Amino acid sequence: MTDLAVLQAIVSANRAGHRSAIPSWCTAHPDTLRAILKAHQPGHGPILLEATCNQVNQHGGYTGMTPADFRRFINDLATESAVDPRRIILGGDHLGPNPWRHLASAKAMANAKVMVKAYVQAGFTKIHLDASMACADDSNLDETQMAQRAAELCAVAEAAARAPLSYVIGTEVPIPGGETAILDTLAVTRPEATLRTCDLHRAAFHKLGLDAAFARVIAIVVQPGVDFGNSQVFAFDPAKATNLVAAIAALPNAVFEAHSTDYQTEESLTSLVAGHFAILKVGPELTFAYREAVFAMAALEDELPFPKRSEIIHVIDSVMNADDRHWRGYVARGNQQRQHKLFGLSDRVRYYWPDPNVARAVEVLHVNIDTVNLPQDLLARHVGADLNTDAGLPLSARIIDAKVGAVVRKYLAACGSTTVA
DSSP, X not given: OOHHHHHHHHHHHHHTTOOOOEEEEOOOOHHHHHHHHHHHTTOOSOEEEEEETTTBSTTOGGGTBOHHHHHHHHHHHHHHTTOOGGGEEEEEEEESSGGGTTSOHHHHHHHHHHHHHHHHHTTOOEEEEOOOSOOTTOSSOXXXXXXXHHHHHHHXXXXXXXXXXXXXXXXXXXXXXXXXXXXXXXXXXXXXXXXXXXXXXXXXXXXXXXXXXXXXXXXXXXXXXXEEOSSOEEOOOGGGGHHHHHGGGGSTTOEEEEOOOTTOOHHHHHHHHHTTEEEEEEOHHHHHHHHHHHHHHHHHHHTSOOSSOOOHHHHHHHHHHHOOXXXXXXXXXXXXXXXXXXXXTTOGGGGSTTSHHHHHHHHHHHHHHHTSOOOHHHHHHHTOSOOOSOTTSOHHHHHHHHHHHHHHHHHHHHTTOTTOO
């Protein structure tokens, strides 16, 4: 089956009322991805991995990877993890002018078109078209313009495609990476707004002769009332989304895609799936779990007399203070600044793992943890997870698998996957 056919089958089953959905894993961290792939090893189903426009683009993004680099990176990890790369569906998230919104719209869109082409040529087949961010000269960007820009990007994708693409549209997109301020309430998307989004995109696609592409729109991004910030999580309330859920009947062959589902309970995720949110995106919770694993290992390291310590928490703190680009806008100044910077649910630490100083400290930490025989009571106190499986793996890998794997298994269970160990 093609990637499109696989996703369409999930969509059709969900619309028919079955417990059918797929998690969308949004991370580029190698150890986190290894844990995700490991959790998928027992099954044969699809694995949806997504890269965002800021993370991966033609200029390298903050990972330093182009779309083609990311594809090779994922294929290598899959092979290493004994997972058939053919199971993997690659998605491009928030593909649009967002990385260049400080520029005039013409220049930003020109960059976005190059990016979309690069994603498609690299083999990404699930394309989220997002032109909802205003550019430097957009004094009043309206939804009609957003739809027109999305259609322009779709035309580029279609021209570059070697296989049928699936598309995700929508203009009520949560802030990538979590909210930047404490919120009192969170508005659920109105059904009429969802239908208007669909109608505007249909018209914009038709104007450019893209009716066949519009027929491959598998999902619309809406706000079901879930989100998170550094210290708060908005849990899904099915009662508040009743009218939105009912609107699915008027949408052609599509489901809802839920962004920022991080930190929802399995029960909430299951309710989202029942409400036709058949694509559940998660990112920061995965790397938050990885960060928890690293900090747990740092606590273990502090308990023993190693000749050379990683000082990983101090190193990360220092690197983040020296370069605050990736956390300053997400962390309020004050007594809790360090707490939210290092431990906040938005997980701003994830941007700093590639830093050479941080990477070296992580390497020292792994060596320390993997070369001693740690007593079980010490592990239980700092890790708090069952590490009795895969005893042949280094202890550091088992700790990471335990922390990240718990998040993965929660999503797989909510989506009705038989891949749950």
